[in-house]
Amino acid sequence: MNCLGIExxxxxxxTIDVGDIASGVAVSIVGxxxxxxxxxxxxxxxxxxxxGVMDAGLKTVDxxxxxxxxxxxxGIKAIAKWIMSLAIAPADKKYVIKIxxxxxxxxxxxxxxxxxxxxxxxxxxx
Amino acid sequence: MPLESExxxxxxxxxxxxRWKYIAVVRAFIQNFLVIGFPDDARADKIAMAASELLENxxxxxxxxxxxxxxxxxxxxxDVDISVSNKASPEAIAGLKSMWDTVMAGDPLGxxxxxxxxxxxxxxxxxQLGLVRIRYETGGAMKLKIEGNLVTxxxxxxxxxxxxx
Numbered sequence: 361m362n363c364l365g366i367e368x369x370x371x372x373x374x375t376i377d378v379g380d381i382a383s384g385v386a387v388s389i390v391g392x393x394x395x396x397x398x399x400x401x402x403x404x405x406x407x408x409x410x411x412g413v414m415d416a417g418l419k420t421v422d423x424x425x426x427x428x429x430x431x432x433x434x435g436i437k438a439i440a441k442w443i444m445s446l447a448i449a450p451a452d453k454k455y456v457i458k459i460x461x462x463x464x465x466x467x468x469x470x471x472x473x474x475x476x477x478x479x480x481x482x483x484x485x486x
Numbered sequence: 487m488p489l490e491s492e493x494x495x496x497x498x499x500x501x502x503x504x505r506w507k508y509i510a511v512v513r514a515f516i517q518n519f520l521v522i523g524f525p526d527d528a529r530a531d532k533i534a535m536a537a538s539e540l541l542e543n544x545x546x547x548x549x550x551x552x553x554x555x556x557x558x559x560x561x562x563x564x565d566v567d568i569s570v571s572n573k574a575s576p577e578a579i580a581g582l583k584s585m586w587d588t589v590m591a592g593d594p595l596g597x598x599x600x601x602x603x604x605x606x607x608x609x610x611x612x613x614q615l616g617l618v619r620i621r622y623e624t625g626g627a628m629k630l631k632i633e634g635n636l637v638t639x640x641x642x643x644x645x646x647x648x649x650x651x
Contacts, residue, residue, distance in 0.1 A: 394538070396506050396545075397611055430513075433539055437605040437613035444606040466528035467535050470623045477599045478606075 364412035371401045374428075384413060384420035384455065390427040393435035402438035410445050414453040421455060426462040431471065443475060446482040458484045496523050497558035503551040504544045504572065513538040516557055520566065523559045529643065532624045533557075533566055536641055539616035540570040546612075547582070548572035549635070564645030571638040579632060585614060586630050594622040 361367070362378045362385060369376040374391040387409060395401075413421060425431075446454060459475065461468045476483045498519055502508060517534035521527060537555065544553045553572040559565070574582070591597055601618045608614070617639070621628055626643040 392510070394510055396542075399611065430510075430535075430538075432542060433615035433619050434542075434613045436602065436615055436619070437608070440602040441606040444603065466531040467623065470532070471619070474595065474598055474602070474622070477595075478602060 363416060364409060366405070366408060366412070369401060369405060371395070374401075376401075376405065378409065381420070381422055384418035384422070385409065386422040386424060388424035388427070392430040393428065394430050394432050396434070398432070398435045399438045399441075402435065403441065406438065406442035407445075410442060410449075413455050414449060417453070419455045421457045422460060423457050424460045425468065425472065426460055428462075428468075429465060431467070436471065436475075439475060440478055443478045443482055447479045454482075456484055457482060458486055460486050495559065495561050497556065499554065499556045501552060501554045504541070504548050504553040506542075506545050509538055509541045509545065512541060512555065516555075516568075519557060520559065523561070524564060524645075529566070529645075533568060533641075533643055536620040536624050536626070536643075537568055537570070539620055540568070540639055540641075543616055543639075544570055544572040547574055547578045549575055549578075566643045567640065568643075569638055569640040571636060573635045574637045575635070579635070579637060582630070582637065583632070585617070589617045589621060590628070594618075594625070598622040 362380050364378060364385060366378040372395050374389060374393050377388050379386045409421065443457060459472050461472050463469055473485055476485060496519070500512065513534050516537045517530050520530040520533055537557065541555065550573045553570065555570045556568065558567045588601065589597060598618045601615055605613045605615050617628070620626070620641060624641065624643050626641045629640045631638040631640065
């Protein structure tokens with residue numbers, strides 16, 4: 361179990377794991393996000409991560425999407441909503457979301473970098 | 487949308503009752519169809535994504551059963567044409583017309599980022615990001631055609647993106 365107490369999520373074709381790293385937490389998504397309303401799964405998860413990371417004073421979330429083979433626009437909305445929540449976070453609670461992409465998956469190389477434009481300094485792409 | 491019929495060209499046309507559970511199957515089918523026609527997996531990925539987003543819209547907003555998707559590729563130019571047609575209510579058509587202007591305004595990246603910011607604040611469960619995502623990520627030329635209650639959204643992806651953009 362990770363420091364945020366979040367258990368593995370399996371929903372349809374996607375599996376989400378949260379783990380601990382030295383500077384914060386790691387969130388990995390494996391599979392496809394192509395359900396009609398992924399916000400049902402993703403919004404509560406990202407909200408819990410956001411609150412937990414700020415409460416714990418952590419500074420980094422590694423967001424590992426290397427094995428995410430498809431992401432629909434509703435899933436992008438959920439991620440954007442999480443990122444946008446950093447815009448209103450108190451300065452001393454802010455953290456960085458480091459997206460780990462897979463350059464062999466072509467949509468990732470065009471979709472994911474756009475997320476860095478939402479909130480300056482909130483997202484990095486590796 | 488007429489498709490070229492030169493020797494060596496290929497096309498598929500599917501008509502189906504729009505159900506969410508079929509979208510992933512159609513996406514994979516289109517991707518495989520395109521990969522047979524040209525060995526550019528990256529472009530096939532993007533076009534399959536576009537098809538998937540258009541079909542998601544059809545499932546969400548279409549009335550009736552007659553959703554059609556056509557995909558054609560030109561052996562000569564390497565261009566790919568894709569279109570999705572479905573019937574829609576007057577309310578849905580009005581909403582699409584209104585959103586279309588926002589999607590097509592300004593540069594593709596700027597429009598996409600702005601609509602992502604707006605989507606993040608929506609509480610109605612909609613993202614309304616599909617069309618603007620297609621515009622930015624494929625670099626293709628998009629057209630909206632409305633005939634009565636029939637809506638057709640067409641996308642042309644040139645082999646050389648500078649041609650269709």
